[in-house]
Amino acid sequence: MSVTHAPETADVLRRQDPELAEILLGELERQSTSLQLIAAENFSSPAVLAALGSPLANKYAEGYPGARHHGGCEIVDVAERIAVDRAKALFGAEHANVQAHSGSSAVLAAYAALLRPGDTVLALGLPYGGHLTHGSPANFSGRWFDFVGYGVDAETGLIDHEQVRTLARSHRPKAIVCGSIAYPRHIDYAFFREVADEVGAYLIADAAHPIGLVAGGAAPSPVPYADVVCATTHKVLRGPRGGMILCGSELAERVDRAVFPFTQGGAQMHTIAAKAVAFGEAATPAFTVYAHQVVANARVLAAGLAAEGLVVTTGGTDTHLLTVDPAPLGVDGRTARGLLAAAGMVLDCCALPHGDVRGLRLGTAALTTQGMGEEEMAGVAALLAGVLRGETEGQKAREEVRELAGRFPPYPGQ
Secondary structure: OOOOOHHHHHHHHHHHOHHHHHHHHHHHHHHHHOEEOOOOOOOOOHHHHHHHOOHHHHOOOOEEOOEEOOOOOHHHHHHHHHHHHHHHHHHOOOEEEOOOOOHHHHHHHHHHHHOOOOOEEEEEOHHHOOOHHHOOOOOHHHHHOEEEEEOEOOOOOOEOHHHHHHHHHHHOOOEEEEOOOOOOOOOOHHHHHHHHHHHOOEEEEEOOOOHHHHHOOOOOOOOOOOOEEEEEOOHHHOOOOOEEEEEOHHHHHHHHHHHHHHHOOOOOHHHHHHHHHHHHHHOOHHHHHHHHHHHHHHHHHHHHHHHOOOEEHHHOOOOOEEEEEOHHHOOOHHHHHHHHHHOOEEOEEEEEOOOOEEEEEEEOHHHHHOOOOHHHHHHHHHHHHHHHHOOOOHHHHHHHHHHHHHHOOOOOOO
C-alpha cells in the first residue's frame, strides 16, 4: 500500500468516496498553482505525509511509552521514543513532550504545569503580535489568567525592553511569555531570562514560529534560557500539524502530566510518527541550508516590498516572516489580501502596532521548500505591488503566478 502521494491516496478515495477524492485533488491543485505566502504554512515531505496516512492512525495510546492505558502499544511506544529522542537531540533539550495536538495545546499544558487560575502573566500584547493564548479574552488564557501586555517601540517597532522590565517589576507576574505570531526579529531570550529571574517568574518561550529556524541554526535557541519552550511542528519545521514542549528534567513530570491526563486524552500516534520523521529531516545538513535560505528569501522579499513603497515593520526581518502596511499603495490590509488572493497570492492580514491598522503578514517557508530563491522573491515583490497598484490586471497576474508556481511544484512528478 502506498500513501505517500496525494494522487495515489485519491485513487483509494475515488473508489470509496469520490466526493472527498475530488476535494483532496482540488486542494492539491490550489496549493500547486498559487503562491503560499502564509507565514504559518509549509509543505510537509512525502515521508511525513506517509506517516500521517499510516496504520498508526488506528492505535489508541493514552499515556506514555511503557505506561499506556491500552494494550498493544509495543510498536507505537518505539515510535514515540524515537520522536522524543530526536527532538531532544535536535534542540539540545533535557526533556521533550511530543504529544501536544497543536501549538495552543502546548501552551495550555505549559500554563497548567506552572500556573493556577488567577495568576498574573506578562506577555506581548495582542495588538503587537501576541497570540490568542497570550491573553485574548476570547481564549482560555484571557479567561483563566490575569494577563498584562507589553508592547513595541513606536519608532522602531522593536520590543520595548524597558517597558517589559518596568511592568515585570510592577506586576510581579508568575510567568513571562516571550514569543509572537508576527514579530519579524529575533527575540532576546537572555534579556527575558534576566527579567524573569529578577522578579521570580517562570519564563515560557512560545517559539511556534521560529522553532524551525532554530533547528536549522538560522535563529537563536530559547532552550538554554526558558523554563518551558512551546512550539509547533509545522511552519518552518515542515512536519505535521501539531505541537511539542521542551523543558528541563526538573519540570518534565509536571509538563507530561499537564499534557496527559490534564489537558488531553489519547496521543495521535500517526502524527507523533510524522513528527519523528520531520525531526530526522531537520537534523540533516540539507535542512540547515534550507533554513538559512528561508531567511535570505524573507530579507529579499522585505527589501523588494519596501522598494515598491510598502512600509515594512521594523524595517526588515531576521526570520521567515515579515509584516507590511500597504496603505502607501492606496489600499488597506483587508482589501489588499482580497486582491492578492484573486491573483493567487495567498497571505494573511495582521494587526500593525500603534493604531487600529490592518497590514499584511507574509512568510517565505513554503516558497523556499518549493525551491524558490532570491531572484524569485524579487519577482514576487514586484508582482504583489503591481497588483495592489492596479498596474497588473487580475487575470494577467493570475497567469504569472501559475507560471511561477508551475516551475516549482511542491511535489514534483504529481
